[in-house]
Amino acid sequence: MTSSDETLYDQATADALRDRAGTNLVGGHDGRGLRIGIACGRFNGGITLRLLDAALATLRECGVDTADIIVAWAPGAFELPLLARGFAMSARPVDAVITLGAVIRGDTGHYDVVAGECARGVQDVQLMTGVPVVFGVLTTNTVAQALERSLPDDTNKGRESALTALEMATILREGSFSR
Numbered sequence: 409m410t411s412s413d414e415t416l417y418d419q420a421t422a423d424a425l426r427d428r429a430g431t432n433l434v435g436g437h438d439g440r441g442l443r444i445g446i447a448c449g450r451f452n453g454g455i456t457l458r459l460l461d462a463a464l465a466t467l468r469e470c471g472v473d474t475a476d477i478i479v480a481w482a483p484g485a486f487e488l489p490l491l492a493r494g495f496a497m498s499a500r501p502v503d504a505v506i507t508l509g510a511v512i513r514g515d516t517g518h519y520d521v522v523a524g525e526c527a528r529g530v531q532d533v534q535l536m537t538g539v540p541v542v543f544g545v546l547t548t549n550t551v552a553q554a555l556e557r558s559l560p561d562d563t564n565k566g567r568e569s570a571l572t573a574l575e576m577a578t579i580l581r582e583g584s585f586s587r
């Protein structure tokens with residue numbers, strides 16, 4: 409999901425506002441030297457694989473070394489926050505975690521529980537650990553919607569999640585955030 413045309417971030421306007429703050433921080437997409445954990449859900453795993461394919465391609469495109477990408481699989485979206493916590497709290501923590509999966513309303517009576525708890529857990533882990541955890545889990549009403557959001561193009565949620573991970577990992581390295 410991206411911004412609509414009316415609400416889109418406009419770089420020219422942002423540039424015009426820069427002088428009105430003492431410091432302006434933005435993250436970037438240079439992934440060289442970054443380590444990234446990817447937590448994947450096997451439930452609706454065909455969709456997860458489409459997201460993972462795009463995420464891996466995007467990380468490589470941005471300079472992340474293959475050896476610095478760790479992929480781990482959980483049974484479903486409900487378990488993804490625990491894998492994310494493992495990545496973030498390991499002896500050698502990653503710089504960012506990407507969670508990938510698909511919760512499809514048609515498949516389950518407990519859609520709201522699985523999707524809601526996954527999102528809550530992801531947010532909890534990133535706030536608790538300070539390691540960015542990206543919510544790359546599709547939550548859709550139908551299989552068709554999940555397929556549409558995992559097409560092999562720039563709209564793929566896995567690609568968007570990889571870019572978000574790099575942006576958050578790099579902005580948190582800025583001096584203003586150092587502790």
Ligand code: INI
Pocket residue numbers: 449450451452483484485486487509510511512513515516518519522
């Ligand atoms: N897990 C998903 O990732 N997507 C779903 O759509 C889904 N449905 O439909 O139930 C789902 N359920 C499994 C869940 O994530 C856990 O693995 C399971 O409840 C065991 O804890």
